[in-house]
Amino acid sequence: MTDLTDAAARREHILRAAVRQGLLDPERALLAGFVDLDAVARTVGTLHAAFPGPPAVLHAFAAKANSLVPVLAELERLGMGCEVATGGELARALAAGFPPHRIVFDSPAKTRAELEWALDLGVAVNADNFQELARIDALLAGRPCASRIGVRVNPQVGGGAIAAMSTATRTSKFGIPLSDPGSRRELLRAFRDHPWLTWVHTHAGSQGCPLELMARGVAEAVAFADEVNGTLGRRQVTGIDIGGGLPVNFAGEEVTPGFDAYAASLRAHAPGLFSGGYEIVTEFGRAILAKNGFTAAYVEYTKTVGGRPIAITHAGVQVATRTVFAPESWPLRITAHGPDGGAKHGSPVRQDIAGPACFTGDLLARDRALPPLEPGDIVLLPDTGAYYFSTPFHYNSLPEPAVYGVRTGADGRVAFELVRPAQDPYELPGPAGRTAPVRPSRGLVRR
Structure with missing residues (x-):
């Protein structure tokens, strides 16, 4: 049974449960925050x-x-x-x-x-x-x-x-x-x-x-x-x-x-x-809260540029503003996980962990040694229960992620409580405060 007194094991246990319950999904829920109540x-x-x-x-x-x-x-x-x-x-x-x-x-x-x-x-x-x-x-x-x-x-x-x-x-x-x-x-x-x-x-x-x-x-x-x-x-x-x-x-x-x-x-x-x-x-x-919360995001693409592997994820400046703009003062640890939330254990490779925003400096980490990341993997950012997902930065109209409170029973079962729903990026403000939903097509464009 997972040792839930170990902080890293506890986070992985919660992450696995979040994936199983669909709170993280590579198509519908690319990024989320969690508070361990x-x-x-x-x-x-x-x-x-x-x-x-x-x-x-x-x-x-x-x-x-x-x-x-x-x-x-x-x-x-x-x-x-x-x-x-x-x-x-x-x-x-x-x-x-x-x-x-x-x-x-x-x-x-x-x-x-x-x-x-x-x-x-x-x-x-x-x-x-x-x-x-x-x-x-x-x-x-x-x-x-x-x-x-x-x-x-x-x-x-x-x-x-x-x-x-x-x-x-x-x-x-x-x-x-x-x-x-x-x-x-x-x-x-x-x-x-x-x-x-x-x-x-x-x-x-x-x-x-x-x-x-x-x-x-x-x-x-x-x-x-x-x-x-x-x-x-x-x-x-x-x-x-x-x-x-x-x-x-x-x-x-x-x-x-x-x-x-x-x-x-x-x-x-x-x-x-x-x-x-x-x-x-x-x-x-x-x-009180920093070490009792974490952020999790999917890797969308990976590539190598100038000999440097780069993983492009859905967590960046919109949730880790201080880390992106002042990385020396606000460094974050990052752990690598597979699509099921389980920790990856491959030989570490030095790589950049990038966010989705449209500027070069949107990086969570530079030259960080982690197991090789692939599309569909998950990066987990520990110690982000304070100031990170709760203080969003709306660069590129990136939406606020869902946030969940977490309780774990004596039997190890994980229960999630919605603290903040994910912002719908396609609900746009219109005249007189009305919203105008504009959504991408779910299928290929037909000509």
Whole structure:
């Protein structure tokens, strides 16, 4: 019997079942995403175990990592909250069943209407800048509000290996800088003048950031919260939102770093976070879902060009946008499978794995050693449960693939739940919002 505790064997088991049940088909279903809901539950369990409390902790899933409503609903059932960064994500969180008091709204560009909506609901709000604080003050107009309101601070502790993902640099666009001249003094005045301002938020990490850097950023936020309370002579700051950003190991099966390792780093660098004086919110996204999902796509053609074998598949920039445009920062593993979903075991051949889009750089991997691929084979992309199939890029009008939630019974039987149906590429927008179906002929053109 298949060892379903082994991640690679579990993926192959699910892939075989998907082929048998027709969820992947070389003519009708060329590409699909899968979320292993059993594995998601285990990961959420490790997160709760790493922050056992006290103090009280709300783990708010970062919706941008996978904003599909059924996935969000599953996380709500597992006891998580939801962090949203747009009005659209707020709407999805509400549709998924998150109560407003377990939703946190972060965005550097919240509109007046979005703020009014969130405050009316009682959603927690983290302001990004002084102008937003003034806008919130005008909206509240002295009225009581059920929302927890905080301000995002930039601890300016530096960046990680991926500049575009580093949020705590000296010039990051996010939050109010703590070290700029006069900034800290103005922040203290804001807390003094606005008793409704009771939380401090920071987000110092992301993919490519070491744990120590992230923990030092949180330590700066805790120190500032202590400074606010000490300066004002009252316990005004009651909670600290430490953000998320735990990096993911895309190079292998090992889940590293784990939530427990990050919690240990936080205890070493920011012990005041666990003193009991502050409630805690976290905002993990990629670390919860990335390794619990995969993408599978058929190989349509193979050829050799300039001595280089190339496999042209149906997974490319439309689902792996970051990997295609920044392959050094976002490399993906790829495994080769036969038409039945079983792993291929031939002698590896160095080959390019290409996507279907009409530009040369649409490559999932360059010069990658894999068993020789043939038309009708399947390539599987592990670790794509976050940001990949849930954040499509509509280049060449390539359609969004179907996404399935997966549960595996004790007897090994695999049950699939449709999370998002495949987009029909031939349903085109027409006048007044109507759609005009235009479909290819199923037979040969007759002259």
